[in-house]
Structure formats: structure tokens, C-alpha cells
Amino acid sequence: MTKRKIEIMDTTLRDGEQTSGVSFSSSEKLTIAQLLLEELKVDRIEVASTRVSEGEFNAVKSITEWAKEKGYLDKIEVLSFVDNGLSIEWMKNTGAKVQNLLTKGSLNHLKYQLKKTPEQHFSEIKKVIELAVAASIKTNVYLEDWSNGMRNSEAYVYEYLDFLETQPVERILLPDTLGVLSPEESFKYLSAIRAKYPNMHIDFHAHNDYDLGVANALEGVKAGVNGLHLTVNGMGERAGNAPLASVVAVINDFLPDVEIGVNEKALYTVSKLVETFSGFRIPVNKPVLGDNVFTQTAGIHADGDSKKNLYFNDLLPERFGRKRKYALGKTSGKANIQKNLQELGLQLNDEDVLKVTQRIIELGDKKEVVTKEDLPYIISDVLDSNVYEERITIESYVLTHAKGLKPSTTVSVKIDGVLIEEHCQGDGQFDAFMNALGKVYKSKGLMLPKLTDYAVRIPPGSSSDALCETVITWKTADKTFKTRGLDSDQTVSAIKATQKMLNII
Structure with a gap:
């Protein structure tokens, strides 16, 4: 059985960077671009918007220079605008060769944002495409707000697609810009367009506002789209885009007749790097990537x-x-x-x-x-704790530490069934505890060993709120020995180590 190939376009560096508070440096963008294409093996990447900033210009230039050397230049895409050729000039100067032209996919956007007729909009788009052809730049076209266009102005969407069929356009990019579609609607609208335009290359761009990005992407593939737009870790504006890792896993496991080229083994590595560069933390329960999911x-x-x-x-x-x-x-x-x-x-x-x-x-x-x-x-x-009989227990204690006052401890110790309580001050909480303990032993005519070393550590890889090990070295007249205590509180772990010492002596 010949499998149907679905292109994966990663837009982490463009749409993903629209995540609130996220901005990649030029070198970070280049590193992520290299990993996406060489390690993760996505088919294409959208790396920036034209005319944003000098930093964006330099980032795109460095990516295209690297991509040209590697033979990836046709996989590098840039969001451009209907701006009478200004975006085309910007792209020529960066060396980028594929524009994703942002246009209006709903009549509401066209009428109320641009205040133009369909004929005016199509005429301007035609001019931009002609300028792109003259500059040897390929064109893909975004129909912004396409999902609402299908809901509220379907005739306009079809009129526009009829026009685009006459143009030298590589791909039609259909975004659910506001993340409003249900899986049922995604399948219905994309199936209708697939049936009406069987030879058109259609990409679907899902957003995740209702947490339906993965489901909608799956329905898009079932409806016959040729490509999907995804982001690492589901980054993107508002609730983000359909997450790359989840969609890849779902397609591989639920659509046996579909083939994608993404290298699953690299998903986690790339995800963690993007998390580090962006500061956008992966939830611990995020499917495939979260710390807790396995x-x-x-x-x-x-x-x-x-x-x-x-x-x-x-x-x-x-x-x-x-x-x-x-x-x-x-x-x-x-x-x-x-x-x-x-x-x-x-x-x-x-x-x-x-x-x-x-x-x-x-x-x-x-x-x-x-x-x-x-x-x-x-x-x-x-x-x-198994090596000695526990005849002595520290039953209870109160440790106090207040600014301007010496630390103090009240301790209650049970020795062979007899309870003794003492109170003392010290230079620190544990010192006060040892002084109080010394008084208990003195009342019994006994001496405590000398404390010669006190070491505290947490296990490697542990967190500061988990376990703390205190190892104390003690010296009596005839021997030196160590005891250890384990607790989440440093002083308590030292007290546990001390109780072991009391039973050993």
C-alpha cells in the first residue's frame, strides 16, 4: 500500500515566537532552524515575518546563508504582506526564496479591517505575486481568518480560491486563526475544499484555543489536506498552535495510510532546547514531552x-x-x-x-x-537502624530561632522508659539542642561523645525540598564513629543522626 505523504511545516520561529514574552536571538533562531531540519527532519520551516526588525532581518539572513550551503533554501519560508512589494525587497536582501503571503480569508476582515472590495484585494495580491515571480521567489498564500470565512462568508472564500487557482501559487495555507473550529467543522470545511479543488496543495494551520488543535489537525489529514503547520511545545499566540509532538504521535499511531518524515526520537531533545531558549516551560503532564507522562x-x-x-x-x-x-x-x-x-x-x-x-x-x-x-x-x-537496639528515643523537641535572641531548645528524651526534659540556649538551633541533651545526660551521670565533624548534603539529582542527609562524626575515649540522619529538614536530620549515636553508645 502506497502511503499518502503529509508535509509538516514547523512555525515555531514565526508563529511560536508570538507567544507572550518570547523572543529568540539570531543565534538561537539559527540553532533551532538547524535542529528542526537536520535532526527532527520536518519538511519546511517558517522562520520570521518580513519588516519586523533589524534583528529579524539578521536572523533570516544567517538562516538562509546556512540553508543555501546545505541545499535547504526552498524549505525556509517567511511571512510576508500585501504591501506593494516592500516585503519582496526585504526578502531579496535576506536571500529568502519562499514567501507565505498574508491575505484576508474572510469577508469581515476584508470589509472592516482593510475596507476594500474583493476585486481590489485580489488585484493587489496579483501584483505582489508578479513581483515575487520576477524576483524568483515562490509564493504560498495564507487566508487569514479562513475558518470564520467558511462559517460566515463561504461564497467569498470560494471566489477567492477560484482566483488563486489562476495564479502561480505553490500552496494554499488555511488557518483557523482564532482557534474556533470543532473537529467536525474542520473535517467538513476542508473536505469541501479538497473536493472542489482536487489539484490544489492545501495546508491546514490549527490553533489550540479550545484545546482542539490536535483533534482538528487529525481531522484535516482525514479530510485530505497535503500539509500541517505545527509548533514545538505548542507555542504560539493565546493558547498556542497545534503541538508538533502530539500531532506526530497521533498521525503515526492512528492513520496507517499516512506517512510523515519527522524523526520521533529527536522530539524530546529539540523540545527541551526550545524550552530553554524560550523560557516557555513544558507542563509536566504535557503528552509525549512532559516530565510526568512516562x-x-x-x-x-x-x-x-x-x-x-x-x-x-x-x-x-x-x-x-x-x-x-x-x-x-x-x-x-x-x-x-x-x-x-x-x-x-x-x-x-x-x-x-x-x-x-x-x-x-x-x-x-x-x-x-x-x-x-x-x-x-x-x-x-x-x-x-537495624544494627542497634533502640533504648533511647528523642520523644519531642521545640526549636526556636528569633532575631535578637539566642536560639533555644526544649527536648524530651526517653531513656529505658524514663522521660527526662531539659531546656537550653546555644549558638544555633542544633547547638542549643546538643546543650539541652548534655544536661539530660549530666542528670544521669553520663557524658556525651565529642562531635568532631558535621556534614550536610542532598542526594545528586534530588531537590532541595526532598531529602537532606546529615553525617556526624563522634569521638569517645576509645573510638571514632559516624551516624547519619535523613529528613527533609536539615536540623531534624541532624537530630535523627544524634539519636542513633545515643543508642550506639
Whole structure:
């Protein structure tokens, strides 16, 4: 079966840059253009609008110079205007060879914005196309507000398309400019145009105002369009454009008779680079690209993955250069823990896995984020607690720190079932805690070991709100030893390390 080829035109550098607060530098635009064409392998890219700024001019010039060397010049497109040839001159000076001419696709826009008749508009468009032909520039034509044109002035749209059929135009670009179409309407309008103009190359440009950009793009392909306009991460004005990654995945999985040339494995890499350059953050739950979309949180899902991949679907992370993760938290359960232990090359017996699981659940209840990198620290902390009998517990404490006052601590310690409480000040909260603890031990005729080193760290890859490990070195008359404590609070982790010391001595 011969598959129908759909062109993918990426407009991240033009329409995507209209995202509020986003502006790419010239070097960033060149880098993104190179990745889009060479790594992602989209068919064409729209890189700028004419006559915007000197920076835009320089960006387009650098892209066209690179593209000319690589043989990609006909893949570089620029949004131009019906401006009596000013856009054509601008393009000639940048070396760009394909214009996407912005024209009016609805009678309302034509009457109330331009205040012109269809005949006047068509005449001006004809002149711009003639100037483009003379400058060896190819022309594609945007019908701005085409979707509302089909709803409210269909006769005008067909009159305009009849005119364009007589012109040397490469592609007709039909945008849902305000993102108003439903999937049903997208299919209906595009099917009608496909039937009436079977030889016309038609691109569909969906916006995402109702979160229907992907669905509308899918219906456009079903209706017979030749190309789609998409953006990396769904960037664009208002709610953005139809997102490239989602549309690519949907077409590949749901339309077996359609072929697109996009390299899925490069989607995530390019997405993260565009996120960095733009500052436009990818939501963690964004399909295909979000941090959470290949993360199993529930333990039952991890268990099912181990038993014939029961919770897998066609959206395998490896397709997009990613890996499946198993989240650690209060709902993760033993199966998630085992998956993460396997990745780290660690093995525990069932009893220890249960203890580690309980500790992770405790942290999850406190809304702490636990990462795979935290696991060795948690294991060390839990297994460390197995080597001594816990005769001494720090039952409760109050730590105070106020400007202009010395930090103080009230601590309650249970030693062999007897509760002792003391209060002390110190140079810091932990120092005050140790002073109060010293008073408790002095009342029992006992001495604490000397604290000789105090080190704090968070696991690599962990976040500051997750786990903090405090390792304290202690010295008695006959030995030096270390204890460690693990908690999201630095002082609490030090107190936990201290409780271990009390039981060891």
C-alpha cells in the first residue's frame, strides 16, 4: 500500500515566537532552524515575518546563508504582506526564496479591517505575486481568518480560491486563526475544499484555543489536506498552535495510510532546547514531552509492567528518546521500589524492601518528592537502624530561632522508659539542642561523645525540598564513629543522626 505523504511545516520561529514574552536571538533562531531540519527532519520551516526588525532581518539572513550551503533554501519560508512589494525587497536582501503571503480569508476582515472590495484585494495580491515571480521567489498564500470565512462568508472564500487557482501559487495555507473550529467543522470545511479543488496543495494551520488543535489537525489529514503547520511545545499566540509532538504521535499511531518524515526520537531533545531558549516551560503532564507522562506513580502499574507490560500502550518512551520512570511516594508500593532498585543495581531482601517502602510512604505523606537518587540514602538510613537496639528515643523537641535572641531548645528524651526534659540556649538551633541533651545526660551521670565533624548534603539529582542527609562524626575515649540522619529538614536530620549515636553508645 502506497502511503499518502503529509508535509509538516514547523512555525515555531514565526508563529511560536508570538507567544507572550518570547523572543529568540539570531543565534538561537539559527540553532533551532538547524535542529528542526537536520535532526527532527520536518519538511519546511517558517522562520520570521518580513519588516519586523533589524534583528529579524539578521536572523533570516544567517538562516538562509546556512540553508543555501546545505541545499535547504526552498524549505525556509517567511511571512510576508500585501504591501506593494516592500516585503519582496526585504526578502531579496535576506536571500529568502519562499514567501507565505498574508491575505484576508474572510469577508469581515476584508470589509472592516482593510475596507476594500474583493476585486481590489485580489488585484493587489496579483501584483505582489508578479513581483515575487520576477524576483524568483515562490509564493504560498495564507487566508487569514479562513475558518470564520467558511462559517460566515463561504461564497467569498470560494471566489477567492477560484482566483488563486489562476495564479502561480505553490500552496494554499488555511488557518483557523482564532482557534474556533470543532473537529467536525474542520473535517467538513476542508473536505469541501479538497473536493472542489482536487489539484490544489492545501495546508491546514490549527490553533489550540479550545484545546482542539490536535483533534482538528487529525481531522484535516482525514479530510485530505497535503500539509500541517505545527509548533514545538505548542507555542504560539493565546493558547498556542497545534503541538508538533502530539500531532506526530497521533498521525503515526492512528492513520496507517499516512506517512510523515519527522524523526520521533529527536522530539524530546529539540523540545527541551526550545524550552530553554524560550523560557516557555513544558507542563509536566504535557503528552509525549512532559516530565510526568512516562512516570508510573501507582504501585499496581509498576507491578503490571513487570507482568506482561499490562500498563504499556503504543506511546513507548523509547520512541521519543525517553525512558519510563517509576515514581517514589506514598502510592508507589513495593513494585515501584523494586523497579528503581533494579535500575540502581541494588538488591534487598523482602523485609528490608518493606522497611524502605514504609519510609518512602512516610516521606510521601509529608508531600516530599523522592527521587531514584535518594534511594541509596534511604536504604542506608533504614538499614543503619537495624544494627542497634533502640533504648533511647528523642520523644519531642521545640526549636526556636528569633532575631535578637539566642536560639533555644526544649527536648524530651526517653531513656529505658524514663522521660527526662531539659531546656537550653546555644549558638544555633542544633547547638542549643546538643546543650539541652548534655544536661539530660549530666542528670544521669553520663557524658556525651565529642562531635568532631558535621556534614550536610542532598542526594545528586534530588531537590532541595526532598531529602537532606546529615553525617556526624563522634569521638569517645576509645573510638571514632559516624551516624547519619535523613529528613527533609536539615536540623531534624541532624537530630535523627544524634539519636542513633545515643543508642550506639
